[in-house]
Amino acid sequence: MDFGVPKEVRSDEYRVGLTPTGVRVLTNAGHRVYCEKNCGNDAGFPDSEYHACGAEIVFSAEEVYGRADVLCKIKAPTPREYDLIREDQIIGAFMHLLVAPKSLLGALTERKVTTLCYEEMTEGDCAPLRAPASEIGGRMMPQIAARYMETCEGGRGKLLIGTPGVPAAVAGIIGGGVFGYHAALTLIQAGVSVLVLDADFRKLQRLDRDFLGQINTLISTERSIRKLVSFADVIIGAAHKPGETAPKLITNDMLKEMMPRALIIDAAIDQGGIAESSRPTTLSNPVYTVDGVLHYCVPNLTSNVARTASRAHSNALTPLLCQLGAASEPLKVVEEREIFRSGAFIVEGKILHPPLHELHHQKRANATTSQEAK
DSSP states (O other): OEEEEOOOOSTTOOOOSSOHHHHHHHHHTTOEEEEETTTTGGGTOOHHHHHHTTOEEESOHHHHHHHOSEEEEEEOOOHHHHTTOOTTOEEEEEOOGGGSOHHHHHHHHHTTOEEEEGGGOOBTTBOTTHHHHHHHHHHTHHHHHHHHTSGGGTSOOOOTTOBTTBOOOEEEEEOOSHHHHHHHHHHHHTTOEEEEEESOHHHHHHHHHHTTTOSEEEEOOHHHHHHHHHHOSEEEEOOOOTTSOOOOOBOHHHHTTSOTTOEEEETTGGGTOSBTTOOOOOSSSOEEEETTEEEEOOTTGGGGGHHHHHHHHHHHHHHHHHHHHHOSSHHHHHHHSHHHHTTOSEETTEEOSHHHHHHHHHHHHHHHHHHHHO
């Protein structure tokens, strides 16, 4: 099978879809891997490493797209890449199709693409491709919170870990999944007071057990969230439901009850965000203020540690690519195996995920209505 690794073109995206180590595993298994020139430079992987691991270095995205049966990307294709997509390709990426522009859905369906939406691929209770990004993102919370609580960044001017005679900051985490768990872990290690909310009591039990009672936990309700935002210095939004957009748990009226210059880190922004006031930002311009509350809403925040993130992602992805490459009929594997089927929202151009199918038709109907109104 022919795999392709194009250079990411989205703003502030420094990760790469496959590392040289992943390439070596695939080439040793008899597959060809085409890597666009400089695809791994931003993550610290020069072309020489890819070449030494058996990759063929090509000099344009057109060539990668033109040769690959399976594209290994990090983010979904951008409009400038739509015309490069080959019919019947398999494209793997963090697609987030439920919040994607209709132009992307149009490009994928028209070209009869099969998608592997990494963030949605699950097997049992395990999400092997989403988990590494969630673990890294959660572990980045202390450094992000510490920076944007600083006075010069518009924050509260509080030292995250406190100092003798002055208490540490209070961090509230909404969502006790993988991201919330690792955020709690590193914040506790930093000496921060942590409160975790989740609607799943079993997750709260695990947090209490694993952290030996060092964190406070509370069932997530509208009332408990409203109480939390009234006193926390930092709110981390990590609530996520597979196959759905993020629930809107922080309403606009709650912002008025928050501490002046408090910080919301909406880590669910790639699925629409848990705050009504959230909108995507970039690593180059990560924060904005609404009603005196700072919002950090960077969908690809792990791109800021591109080498670590790329290696962790590639470690999880490579075994799955080997399974796909070993199949005589890859699409049959995609349709039959849970780990692939769960992420195949689109197969050969047909939208199979019911919520996405409904959303796509709704967008098309709204566009038609808008045109008729004009």
